[in-house]
Amino acid sequence: MARPYGPVVAGMLAILVASCDGSGHDRQSLGSPLKFDNAWVRVPVAGRTVTAAYCDVINPGDMPVDIVGFETNHPGLRVEIHESIEHDGMMQMRRLARVTIPAKATVSFAPGGKHLMLFGFDGSAADVTLAATLAGGGTLPVVFATRPE
Numbered sequence: 001m002a003r004p005y006g007p008v009v010a011g012m013l014a015i016l017v018a019s020c021d022g023s024g025h026d027r028q029s030l031g032s033p034l035k036f037d038n039a040w041v042r043v044p045v046a047g048r049t050v051t052a053a054y055c056d057v058i059n060p061g062d063m064p065v066d067i068v069g070f071e072t073n074h075p076g077l078r079v080e081i082h083e084s085i086e087h088d089g090m091m092q093m094r095r096l097a098r099v100t101i102p103a104k105a106t107v108s109f110a111p112g113g114k115h116l117m118l119f120g121f122d123g124s125a126a127d128v129t130l131a132a133t134l135a136g137g138g139t140l141p142v143v144f145a146t147r148p149e
């Protein structure tokens with residue numbers, strides 16, 4: 001009995017996959033499917049050049065968007081995406097290869113949770129521009145203001 005329906009179902013699936021694929025690429029190539037708010041970088045402890053940066057990432061679209069890293073032209077600066085997690089009562093950090101921003105949702109990078117780890121930032125600049133790299137290949141520059149807290 002199921003056999004006659006087989007080809008019909010397969011055809012519908014093919015159409016669904018094609019339309020999903022098409023709109024996904026359109027959104028990615030538009031370049032700014034995400035909005036950033038409250039972007040700031042903490043002034044490092046005196047004499048240190050490792051610190052963290054935070055922001056809210058808003059996805060107003062109806063497709064999830066993956067951030068796979070952050071790049072910067074700031075001299076000597078390297079950025080990793082981290083997450084603070086509690087393990088056996090101890091706070092630890094692990095590196096994340098990507099962060100998914102679900103459709104119609106906000107993901108916060110905030111103290112105690114996901115954050116950007118900056119290696120090689122002395123805090124003397126008033127701000128620093130970090131560009132989010134999207135899974136689709138686009139990049140979104142974001143200005144992070146330097147603040148003590």
Ligand SMILES: [Cu+2]
Pocket residue numbers: 052082083093115116117
């Ligand atoms: Cu970290």
